[in-house]
Amino acid sequence: MQKPLVHEKTPLKVVMVAIVAALGGFLFGFDSAVINGAVDAVQQQFGLGSVLLGFTVSCALLGAMIGAWLSGPLADRQGRVRAMLVASVLFTLSAVGSGLAFGVTDLIIWRFIGGIGVGMASVLAPAYIAEVSPAHSRGRLGSLQQLAIVLGIFVALLTDAFLAAVAGGAGEPMWFGLEAWRWMFLAETVPAVLYGLLALQVPESPRYLVAKDELVGAAKVLRDVVGLNGKQAVQDKIQAIRETIHSEERQGLKDLMGGKGWLLPIVWIGIFLSVFQQFVGINVIFYYSTSLWRSVGFNESDSFSITVITSVTNIVVTVVAIMLVDKVGRKPLLVAGSIGMLLSLGVMALCFSQAIGTGEDVTLPQPWGVVALIAANLFVVSFGATWGPVVWVLLGEMFPNRIRAVALSVAAAAQWLANFAITTTFPFLADIDLTLAYGLYAFFALLSLVFVWKFVPETKGKELEAM
Template sequence: MADSAPTVERYHAGRVIMLAVVAALGGFLFGFDTAVVNGAVVAVRAEFEMGAGLTGFVVSSALLGCIAGAYLAGRLADRQGRIRVMVLAAALFMISAIGSGLAVGPVDLIVWRLVGGVGVGAASVIAPAYIAEISPAAVRGRLGSLQQLAIVTGIFVALLSDALLANIAGGAAEELWLGLAAWRWMFLVEVIPALAYGILALQIPESPRFLVAKGELERARSVLGEVLVTGVKERIEEIRKTVTQEARTSFADLRKPSGGLLPIVWIGIALSVFQQFVGINVIFYYSSTLWQSVGFTEEDALTQTVITSVTNIVVTIVAISLIDKIGRRTLLLIGSAGMFVTLGVLAVVFGTANLVENADGVLEPILGDTQGVIALIAANGFVVFFGMSWGPAVWVLLGEMFNNRIRGTALGLAAAAQWLANFLISTTFPAMAEVGLSFAYGFYTVFALLSLFFVARFVPETKGRQLEDMA
């Protein structure tokens, strides 16, 4: 139990952390599912004899499912509850893992990736919403950041699993167990965390704000009583003032009377787009391919990718310790400045590298020893600045910046925009890389700079404010 000043909520720390951790397991699967293809992509491309365009679509196809999952999950959560959406997402992860691992060609692999994407999209909406709704204001930023910590941990586990399976088999394309290639097992192992997520989601209570919206006040009081030491009755009354019982939120509620989306909704969408347009997921979807293309071996490339993901975990923990102290806006401003510098260095390094013609007749940059070290430092520096700022802070803001009336629907729309932006960046990277890696990273550099100006001008600070106080 956390003892606080009289004006600050007193709460059962252990209970609220446990609830947040279970909800954040959706983030773990989100990270695992989106990153697991990293170690498999080269072997899949060779086995299914795919060109660059089809390979890019196989990698990014899950993101189309993410768009649909995020778009629908917010509204479904407002109708059926947060817990049911978590269980549905867990089932979709399991189906996708099995289907992808047993795929017979690019078409059905795309289908199974789409199914998993719907689960990822749903998890990306439901975890921050649930965590924000059960968390005391004083620690909401730290608990909300658990979503990002879970995501980057999922990425790390996926990449580590990829590297281990490839190492055991002697390569991602080599046979491992039961006559299946190692890349297939990379997908199949996701069944384990998906099953755990579904079982644990059934053990936690429904969001008190959803229960109030449905008129189930006694259940809501009971859930809040598990979290808060004092002030349960007052908080229920505050929630009632901002929630319309039995009302079904629609996208019409996101519009101003004069037409167009509410300004706060536009800010949420823009935050989502900027988070992706700095190119962070290029690092996690294509990093092993990228490092191999500039002269690293497959083993070294997978090792570098694992190191990058560990770095991401460490700096996310740093963000958790800072976000309720210095605020969301400050973290975003620091992150934007750092990303602008590190991405700019990558653009310069790749732009000045020697070009060598590969087996397909395409000119690729080959980094010298010094250039390789600088590129690795800059790439990991980029991950540091993103991981301590735009990674966790955007998810925290999306979970808390919308009022109770529109939270689920607005978060769903903003998350759908994020996945659309992710899809565009991931799909276009192979083509942009063929133009030149300096061009691709120059593009991301520009958006890092623009994100700095956007935050300074438009993003509100939500640190310490109750959800019921959001406009």
């Protein structure tokens, strides 16, 4: 019997360059979460109302949408590595500018700039990893993006907690007279600069090099990094890449169009995968979990502990996903995840229907509070082991070579727009009824199940040139 592809050896060099690319995902997670510890202090410092405070938090998501949209064309013109360097510069500028902001206007501007970097990283990392990875390990290596994201979220939460504890509060002064919340933002300069320095050390994508007719460089990457053995194997691979790339044309939105001006079906699949990943409400757990648990009877200390435990849970299940994605396949994991999210979100909606009181006085009687807590963590497990990493893997590999970068940009932009929509509407929905909010997310989980079952192709073990 033929030896399964998933048991083939993955070259160490390809693992290392995938880790470097995934550092963009770490910054993605860090930048998204670091605002959590600074929110109250920023509100007090600049005297912000709830609407302006909410926009200060969510404006980075609008920047991410733009960054995702622009990164594909930039990566095709200048290369994946140069685009990573641009993202590194944007992260660094945002960290320094946000930390030294003298008013809410420039804080919003710097947060928006950082969001552009986040959006770029959300496209560049999965595209680059998919293009340098062997087919048999592409799922595991692509999942490093999601692992890096959740690690970035976790490190940001720990950094915020540490700085607030040292200063005696996020609004208290620390080194050089700067408040702790400013150092929370400034701390991002360390991974941002490191990302740029390491990006200078990784090779360009072989598919980009072939598209630019730099065949010698492409052959070297295929041998030294991807691990192809033999001159003929390298030449065959280059020929396969050339057959799927129109090197004389720049990718653009017109390349995503099928008949009658409609987007190609595969592009719609990517867009809907991105939208469903956000519409199930996962970021409500990470953006609002502390205030959510406080609102239903847990004290501040317990709420923060629950948030950290949830973040750790997300890391653990992402590791599980990395172990399973090339063995089980992409589609079965998504189906299982949709079922798990549907059930856990349904239980959460049921729990909150038992809430007593209104507004800030709402509480959950026992045992409903504990059941809601368990259901929330089962939701994180269901998402983190499936939809979290698998969608990024699929977006990096499911599109044909000739449209990959620009199609991924469109799908990622849709994801950030969906994220913005969910993030900004949750407080409004929560004011009406938390049962309504989680019931709506459960409905989207049901739709995601039907969508995956009917439309999402399996890409396990396929070469990118066969997509």
